[in-house]
Amino acid sequence: MSFAPYGRDANPDKGQATTEAQIRSDIDAVAPYTKGVRTYASTGGLELVPRLAAEDGLKATVGAWIDKDEKRNEREIANALDAARKNSNVVGIVVGNESILRAEKTPDELIEIIRKVKSQTNVPVTTGETWDVWLDHPELVSAVDYIAAHILPYWEGVPADQVVDRSIGIYERLRAAYPGKRIVIAEFGWPSAGYNRDGAVPGELEQAKIIRTFASRADALGIEYNLIEAFDAPWKSFEGSVGQYWGMLDANRELKFPLTGTLMPATYTATAAIALLLGIAFSIPVFRMGRLTFTQAAVMMGAASLVGAWIATVTDYWLTHYVVGGNKVTFVASIVLLVPLVVVMLYRVEELATIAFGRTPKRLLSAAPAASLPTRTPKVSLHIPAYKEPPDMLKQTLDSVARLNWPNFECLVIINNTPDPAYWEPIEAYCRELGDRFKFINLPKVAGFKAGALRMAMLQTAPDAEIIGVMDADYVVDPNWLRDLVPTFEDPTVGIVQAPQDHRDAGKSLMHEAMNTEYAGFFDIGMVQRNEHDAIVVHGTMCLIRRAAMVEAGDWSSDTICEDTDLGLTIVERGWKSHYTNTRYGWGLLPDDFASFKKQRHRWAYGGMQIIKKHWRRMLPNGGTRLTASQRREFTIGWVSWLGSESVGALAAILSLLWVPFVLGLGIAVPARILTVPIVFCFAIYLLHFTALYRLRVATTPVRMIGAAIAAMAVQFTVAKAVYDSFRYKDLGFARTAKGNWLADAARAFPALPEAVIGGGLLLSAVALRMTNWHAVVEIDLFAFALAVQSLPFLAAAVIGWLEGSTLNAFATWSALRSRALALLPGRGTVAPEAITEKVRS
Template sequence: MRAVVAVLLLVTAAHAALWGVLQDRQPAPDFKGVLSSVSYAPFEGTAHPDVDNIPTGEKIRSDMKALAPLTRAIRLYSSTGGVELVPPIANEFGLKVMVGAWIDKFVERNEREMLAAIDLAKHNGNVNGIVVGNETIYRGDQKVSDLIKLIQRVKGSVNIPVTTGEIWNIWLEHPELASSVDFIAAHILPYWEGFSSKQAVDQALIIYQKLRDAFPGKRIVIAEFGWPSAGYNLKSADPGPFQQAATLRNFVAKAQSIGMEYNIVEAIDQPWKFFEGGVGPYWGILNADREPKFSWSGPVVNEAYWKLAGIALLIGVLLSLPILRLVRPTVMQAVLLSAAANGVGAWVATVFAYWTGHYFVLGSAFALMLGLILLVPLILIAMARIEEIATVAFGERPRRLITKEAVAVQAATDAPLSKVSIHVPAYFEPPEMLKQTLDAVSRLDYPNFECVVIINNTPDPAFWQPIQDHCRALGERFKFINAEKVEGFKAGALRIAMERTAADAEIIGVIDADYVVQSDWLKDLVPAFNDPSVGLVQAPQDHRDGDRSLMHYVMNGEYAGFFDIGMVQRNEANAIIVHGTMCLIRRAAMDMAGGWAGDTICEDTDLGLAIAQHGWVTHYTNTRYGYGLLPDTYEAFKKQRHRWAYGGFQIVKKHWRRFLPGASRLSQEQKREFTLGWLNWLGAESLGVVVAILNLIWVPIVAFADIAIPDKILTLPIIAAFVVSLLHFLALYRLRVPIKTAQMLGAMVAAMSVQWTVSRAVAQGLITEHLAFARTSKGGLSRMSIEFQAFWEAVIGVLLLVGAAVLIASNQHKEVTEIYIFAGVLMLQSLPFLSAVAIAILETSRINQFSFWRNARIRSAELIGLRPAPMPTGGSSPVGSEIQRETT
């Protein structure tokens, strides 16, 4: 434990050191003078001035007091709606004012604005100019000739300089406009032209010189120059607090050195300008609380940097503390878990910085909160997967797993062999398949057992009569029951089987109708019940028909991961999931738990959890003692997964109260494993679909409303979680599942392909109480449906790809990095849906048959002149035989 504590301290120290190394300190020229002019709008909050955002005299006076030490003058953009209060109040603080008359397409408003501007100029001696219109030509609100008439009208009414504010290229394109004004008020905003912050000042000086060369002798004022402190990039333009500080300090130093007249846009952040894209609210040198955003001297630093570092370190330490509760953690295990915890801490600090450094309207605040709420379980799932990687890769070997060696020790005792009653429920099962199951039971190397076969709700004699006859032929150990009108699905049938069970049977074994058990199943596992606290022993499922097709091959690999990874790890916490076949249950434990319940369609998992809740010990072995059949079709595979997910959600709703303190005998470790298991499976799949659909809804907003999803707090975590899931699958499969790489990759596709299926099951579980038990078609009796089995997955997957394409196309001229990342997220989110499409197509394709690959290999060998490999004399293909060796 000391070593683990030392690791936590070391990782925390490394995290702190990383913050120190990454702290940004940028040099910039000191500016200790007073700014020439700043743009000022006396509005607060997110309400638009045209709606309900009328400034008061008190607020304006407070703003003027804050601005007076920083600037000699201010520039206004209108002269009505409360802005007319500014000039006289500014005069109290010795500030000059360049008043503005807002000009757009509305004649009446234009008239009010010009009259108000003229009136302000006549009655306030500190008004040093009038700007008639702001980017009016650029917006297309007025023709040049019409705007010139308005300018001339205002000029004829006042004795101060009159101009209009326009982007610099408008002046060059319309020299007649320059001739009509007293001075040129040019807007030079390199951000909107896609220049980087390092290029901005030089670009402004180049344009300034162009204007001087084009209009020699004309007074030229840079009426707008600025840089946003937040928002998305535009091509090379990189907004940010450091960039804003360095750019403005460099600019005013250059302007002062050459005697340039300028106006900085703007004085105070304007949250209501969210319609100008992500950067709209963030051009101020003061934030919306009227606090300075940076210092005009000394190195440019983030004054809140170490506060953020403290948050990151604190969260990292808190999330690392559960490592101390792990049983015998190794050093590398602690390193990986602590590093992940500190990574989450850094993300939390980033979220805090974003939340406190940005302004939100109701819609954006809701969207951000929803995104963060969805990310919390996503991060918990990622952390759980990282923990499993650390445990499997670097932790100690499993200690509770029943192995052949442990079985030999238990079997060597003189304890009497308990009687086992094996129950085989069947519903419209192929008779020949069920006969194979019963024949395997008859060959069990165990002297004290019986077998109860119950066929339920199967009136067709073709299904039950051969089995009845076969049971008679196998002897008195085999009891046959044909029960009609059984309620409660499989659980109801098993309850009837319990009624016909021998009174002296202490152990109940359950196998599915398609399972061929090994002869040593009972001989090896029943001795585990010599411990009177053991209530259940579970063996894994496996399948004997993985060589039927390529689809079955990858399906078999997908099943194996659960039994070789998840179940092995859950067993260490005495928290295995009972899966209804290849399980042995102490009869006393079953009776205490209430027997088979018919209120869920996963009666096996429900019973196993109830047994654990009563304090019984459960055990697991990953040794294969039986082989069943895979679902016949992809449709059957999905139906089975839907039943498991829906039943799992039923179990969550039924048992969640037993997870409250003192409500059951479950340990904290058991509660944790079951909770994380549900979250990791039901939650992860459902969350993936919800986030994908929400992102689809956001596509038109991002593409056409100049809104980007913040990458560091929303989209990059999604990518990180996907990478963790990918590493989790690949690493644990390589470490625990004895299959080849091709089958492993196929298993990954199969696992992703049921995301939509699981999420549908969870959604149905939310709104319904009971769905009918859907039998999984096995044994080759079912035919493939003529319907395409991944229709909705195809629709969503294609929509995600189209959404990504739309984002990329609409971003060609803006090149916003966050939008490209968002498009990448959509493509990643399409993979589970497209995986379902791929398997559905594979199922009906020639390439699904191993004979196609065998023949292709032979044809390829012939084409390149090699002698083909000799063909086998049996019926199975070389590839199929090889697969059978891998999977058995």
């Protein structure tokens, strides 16, 4: 056996010498399995091996390491010759190891060294080279006493079931080329772990079968051979993914497989047991959930079992692989990043199973309009804050309020921080024109932004108003909004009734239609499911709040920039119930452009992080609130699902991109498949979740659904940046806007510039890895595919950024193209373009 007596944590490449005690212990470990050992050097303590091997009756083939360091070469040769003179069990001296293959020496230079060594000893002298070098250099064969051929079919990409036949065949070729010459297969082996190389797939069972079969065949044919190697070598991480795993014994000096009898993976039973136990443990919460159907429960338990199997596999990998140095950092960091993604995957599977196979929602308010006004009509005070809003738009909002089918309401229009009279004077006059129900409030300078304005409005709210309604200044409301929803407050425990947002300008462009459909997914899917747990996200338009609940919660707070969600959560924490309807009662205006869409999403995500910082302690079991376990779970997982998955996903993509140069330039191994497959799998679950739930819950078309998916992915980096900003800036108002440099100007000209750069880099990296994967390594292909998947959210942003400035963004362009295409068909004349539906209502 090739023998490198270094401890598990030693690294001879850093000049660490071995010790006599280590050598003696390792000799004892291999003695039961071999007749001799081969070393590759005679310095650093290895010169002691022959003497200690003799104590256990083992022969020794002594190596002299040869490279470009001539002084070391002299020491190596001198020590090897000395060992041969002093120890009768030395049966050969190997001068150099693949010195020609590594271009350390030319054949002539090596031959000269071999001749000098031969002149000083009677022990047979040779050099170790791969079999093809021996075939190419007959002059080298003439210079040595015997051929020491290295036959390692793994490096040639030979499939495991062909390895032994090929190796014996190579031996026969050497015999035919050099008849009568003694031939020793000086290196033969197979790695027990690592990445494939073409058709060569490492593995512990493959190693066992190959070694056992080869040894049997070689012994029968009388072939002399040396197995590489005695022990796994954790320090050989520089030899690619397989360098550490060629040993017959592992780094703990335990035999890796039985030399006879049945073969099975050493850790199979333990890993399977762990997977089973974890699957059961993760499935326990499923049994505690109520109103589950059999299929729904089966899908959720299947996902839980799958995660249990993955964790068991990761554990097995950690325990059976030598994860050291930079690999350890990469492995641990990857697991840390993958955990929230896996949690989100489980949540999405749960939501998918609930909607696709579960029962009909029971808390969703009926979409059927009220037949008539209720007996009791409590007073509603509608609050419309406005900051530099176009007067004509705000007048449309007020007109719709004036048409409300509710006899007992007032409307407060709160103009705040808007000094230009062109914005507020027309509104003041219009409120007088609409009558006493409409109160105009002008706050030229108020602290706390929207929350501050709403707090001031509460001071001027009618004393007998029981319910506060909040609307955005751009919303046109349905006349039956209050008539249908206010009766819900007859239950004295109800504190909030929320209706969804919708928009009336989705027909403006393809981009606007994609944005509107993306919004619809949240209100028709996520909000409906959260409502089942009484854990909705309150948003500050189309929202009705019981005044008493608002007062108890402390009124509007300026602690966060999402004051509506903050207040809603605080109210629910105090035990008030919330209800939701997905019936549309109001339609506003979409963000004007992609930059505004991103800015809005950044504000929501940044505000969400502020809310997490403010409320996270209240999510604990003893958090001092009246939240139920189900509510705490829903709020927590909701935050992780949105903010966590988006930020971790973006961070993982960027780290993957930064890793690529090391893979391409330095040949550093790509992440193991247990780290890349989850990325691809989670994305597949995301696509399944998105597609299935949109088909089941959102009234839209497949084309619009694709647009919504692109719009949803396009803001991943924006959300991630907001999460980062929440740690960087205490208050978003203090975030400095970059000015006066070309990069900032370019970003303003193309709002998706960072995403385009990152997405392009990820996609090009994926292509580069795939094209340079000369040996079809599966892990490289998986990593490349994962990079391509990770590029999609960034490229989605770039696509929308490009589409916004393109004529293809206009519906008129597509209508014209459709008409031209139809006109080219035989027998078809000019066809009038179909009208574009402005919005989809559910």
